[in-house]
Amino acid sequence: MTSPTPILSPRPVERLVAGIATSDGAGVKLTRVLTHDLQRRLDPFLMLDAFRNEHADDYIGGFPNHPHRGFETVTYMLAGRMRHHDCGGNSGLLGPGSAQWMIAGSGLIHSELPEQEEGLMEGFQLWLNLPAQDKLRPPAYRDIPARTIPELTTPEGVTVRVLAGESHGVAGAMQRPVTQPLFLDLHLPAGSRFEQPLPAAHNAFLYVYRGAIETADTRVKDRHMAILANTGDGVHIHAEEAARAILVAGAPLNEPIAQYGPFVMNSAEQIQQALRDYQTGHFEHAQVQRLD
Known part of the structure; x- marks a missing residue:
């Protein structure tokens, strides 16, 4: 671990x-945090859902078979177990601290279906747009076990799980070349502080999922997102009480966004083609690759 550039x-x-x-x-049941009206402002991110349910009736139905085209999904589990299957015959089990x-x-x-009948089910799903030249690339996925997600602990005792990008010299589990996403899960003890440099052009937000934090003289409490302005060289976080939050940032694509449900393309004509391809069985025969 290396010390970051002072903010x-x-x-x-x-x-x-x-x-x-x-x-x-x-x-x-879930909390939709990043909604459709924020897609342009938080480009390249399209959606963030947070789920935290203790009652099986609120999650047991899961997410049965459904299609996607034109973007990336990042599923990060905090608690519970979720089994995923795809049309290429791939299957995997996401447990606490793991990601897909x-x-x-x-x-x-x-499909993403709970593999438990009681207990807490908690996590996030983030949608990340693909650049126009990659929207029709072959589909692929990678399961990331909890033990393989890089972690660091700062001198102030903040635990940082680096799902994507880099923090304090520690490279994350995933690197994406165009959108350059940063995805950090921060566990902040009471009284701790944390800093993270951010490129000036990158859009960024914080989402608090336990306790409350303060950043730039603004208090951000549980189940709230702070959209960070595009001025300054990074983010400074202070936790008066124990708190947990995710920090997400990325390079905007600055391309047209056309979305119809689970299809995200660049034009209405491409959406119509996606619908035709889905209706004629194109998706069912997809060869799904594994990401290294």
């Missing part, structure tokens, strides 16, 4: 966003 001008908070309670899949990174590309059909 001389922390990014201010542009806006606080309260997550919206909703349901998806077969009735899974899936590139939908030209299209696939998959």
